[in-house]
Amino acid sequence: MENLWKAFAVSLVVTLLLGPLVIPLLRGLKFGQNIRSDGPSRHLSKAGTPTMGGVMFLAGTLAGGILLGHGQQDSLAVLLILLGFGFIGFLDDYIKVVLKRSLGLRAREKLLGQILLAAGLAFWVVKGLERGTEIVLPFSGYFTLGGAQVDLGWWPFLAFTIIVVVSSANAVNLTDGLDGLATGISMIVALALMLIAVVILKDGVAVTMAALAGGCLGFLYFNRHPARVFMGDTGSLALGGALGAAAVITRSELFLLLIGGIFALETLSVIIQVISFQTTGRRLFRMAPLHHHFELGGWSEQCVVYSFWAATLVFAAIGLAGFYGIY
Numbered sequence: 001m002e003n004l005w006k007a008f009a010v011s012l013v014v015t016l017l018l019g020p021l022v023i024p025l026l027r028g029l030k031f032g033q034n035i036r037s038d039g040p041s042r043h044l045s046k047a048g049t050p051t052m053g054g055v056m057f058l059a060g061t062l063a064g065g066i067l068l069g070h071g072q073q074d075s076l077a078v079l080l081i082l083l084g085f086g087f088i089g090f091l092d093d094y095i096k097v098v099l100k101r102s103l104g105l106r107a108r109e110k111l112l113g114q115i116l117l118a119a120g121l122a123f124w125v126v127k128g129l130e131r132g133t134e135i136v137l138p139f140s141g142y143f144t145l146g147g148a149q150v151d152l153g154w155w156p157f158l159a160f161t162i163i164v165v166v167s168s169a170n171a172v173n174l175t176d177g178l179d180g181l182a183t184g185i186s187m188i189v190a191l192a193l194m195l196i197a198v199v200i201l202k203d204g205v206a207v208t209m210a211a212l213a214g215g216c217l218g219f220l221y222f223n224r225h226p227a228r229v230f231m232g233d234t235g236s237l238a239l240g241g242a243l244g245a246a247a248v249i250t251r252s253e254l255f256l257l258l259i260g261g262i263f264a265l266e267t268l269s270v271i272i273q274v275i276s277f278q279t280t281g282r283r284l285f286r287m288a289p290l291h292h293h294f295e296l297g298g299w300s301e302q303c304v305v306y307s308f309w310a311a312t313l314v315f316a317a318i319g320l321a322g323f324y325g326i327y
Contacts, residue, residue, distance in 0.1 A: 004206060007065065007067070007068040008210040010211065011218065012215070014059055022056050023228055026050035029098075032051065051093060052094075054086065054235020056222075057231075058215070065207060081165070085169050085240070093233050115166060119158060122161035125161075129249065132151070133152050133153055134149040136148070136326055137254065167267070175289065179224060183216050184305065186212070188309065196255065219235075225305070256319075
């Protein structure tokens, strides 16, 4: 437990110290956020706010994870996924912000990079960490001693891991649309995964999730409303990738779906909106992702953010309750 608090504190302090250095640098380089013209009108005032600030908590998480993870393979696996997805996000941000190509990386390029990283993680955890190819069913511990597991076998497990990690990364990316929204939710989810890792004695994952939560808290100081910096794809893809990797290593992939319920709902709202519009020509939501639906319904930005944080606490409690009696 001492290492957890130390990792959290190191990441928090590093992120806080980097803020006054990185934010003016991003502003000076004119790495400003572009705002969608078809979005909520009050977001237009955010145009030009420095983006790519995710490098701040990436550095904090790396510092905490490396110093307190003591080179454990499970910690290194999560950190490398964090860096890999962060690099893809950085390239996307750089192309959009610096090279002025509004679409950034091509979708197939971005997806291919994410799939390769997730596939590498699947191979590592099975061959290197001897994790096996089983998945654990939430709430099964209430009915079966030690919980129920399903062995997928190698190829289905590979596909499943890719779906989990890539979906997690892009779900956080979709959620990152309001000041502090994705940052606060990711911190709560990371702490929940940390608790799961502690229970099943995955100390490296626990330390890395503690560091990730500390980095999120430090970044939230600058990212809360009115945000002085945005994380960009650099931060959101890295966060989602790391959360997905931690879930895979701890066999809590299905628990992540519960704990990160807001991420799931945000993604589902986009899918439903697209299907509805393409099939019927009608939109079921005022705007997708879901947080914009509430904004356009008259909710203040802070009200949406605080409500989604509170909902995440409930989802996290449900997900952790589903872990009862397992292992």
